[in-house]
């Protein structure tokens with residue numbers, strides 16, 4: 153038994169070696185494995201179950217807000233990809249190509265989709281005839297391939313990754329903006345309400361936006377190791393894709409007009425952020441909102457008490473299941489309670505109920521919280537309400553810890569030395585006034601590999617939609633070059 157327990161446990165430390173620790177948690181908690189080809193992973197049942205929880209939440213919200221699901225081919229003819237020049241230039245270094253089918257060389261190369269604007273937009277053009285066809289809102293759940301030559305990090309960096317990509321067309325610029333904010337808001341909600349991770353909402357700097365986009369908006373999450381994760385992006389594509397692919401419509405006045413389009417995506421990187429944010433040196437920690445098993449019941453018996461303990465445990469499991477909780481009764485004979493505790497801890501089950509002969513005699517239940525091992529004894533009678541309260545408390549503990557990490561790690565700086573020193577010492581975000589010149593970002597990036605990950609937004613409507621927020625001080629100067637600064641920028645290292 154002792155050998156097995158050791159194999160079960162996490163050996164790396166989150167605070168000392170976050171990279172190694174992360175890889176170990178992902179594998180030992182049964183989320184993913186490495187595929188035989190570098191850059192690819194195998195998603196295991198427990199990992200996929202988490203992805204399905206995210207899918208269920210988002211997919212429901214999409215459908216409530218007018219989105220239909222579709223599926224397009226994973227291959228895009230080269231000539232299609234070339235129709236929007238920014239897409240070609242932006243993705244060219246990362247595109248995987250199919251040049252042969254069976255034994256025959258293909259007449260035209262096929263790109264494995266790095267993103268699907270180029271194959272979806274021509275059909276959106278076909279399907280959009282009149283103003284009555286708009287808005288058109290499509291989404292697909294699929295994987296895309298970006299052939300980056302970086303080290304594999306499950307869910308954070310893989311050549312193929314799962315995501316959803318939404319593509320919409322609208323009659324007016326204002327409606328397109330509204331769409332951008334709706335989707336960004338839904339991404340924010342997934343992070344905050346499902347993953348228990350607070351995020352910052354803003355835009356990417358001009359030079360870092362999605363190829364061909366007018367504006368790329370983003371939600372950013374700060375990891376405990378001080379690096380930022382781009383949590384999901386929602387792009388206002390203006391009219392560039394509509395022009396390249398002829399997405400036009402006949403308006404009420406019989407005039408032909410060009411549509412405005414958006415696209416938005418959230419990938420399984422959200423799972424990486426989830427693991428990184430809450431988990432610890434005992435293994436995975438999951439908020440109850442996403443945990444495939446929310447409650448595990450571990451009965452503790454001797455031969456003479458087994459029947460009573462199991463019967464009592466089963467009745468509690470039945471009550472909880474009937475109330476809609478995802479509950480598991482771990483009545484395996486071949487494992488002792490200590491082994492079971494460790495295993496469910498490693499797998500991140502948020503709440504453990506321990507039931508032995510004393511609990512049976514006193515009509516009580518012992519509850520243990522996964523994040524901090526807080527233990528309490530409660531009455532059997534109110535078990536459904538009690539479990540509900542405890543799961544809520546566990547969610548709050550996780551959210552509050554993450555919120556505190558975010559709050560404590562936004563600092564200000566007014567010189568390049570201070571930006572670099574602060575990031576080197578603390579990580580986190582450094583908020584600075586910025587002149588808008590990419591050269592000023594480059595100067596920092598070269599030295600400490602931190603970049604501008606986000607710019608807070610001025611507001612979300614009217615003529616300044618998507619404009620970066622200005623510094624409070626009208627005479628603010630760029631923290632890097634000292635020229636007048638009309639916008640704020642957040643520097644950070646990122647995943």
Ligand SMILES: [Zn+2]
Nearest residue numbers: 587592630633
């Ligand atoms: Zn500057």
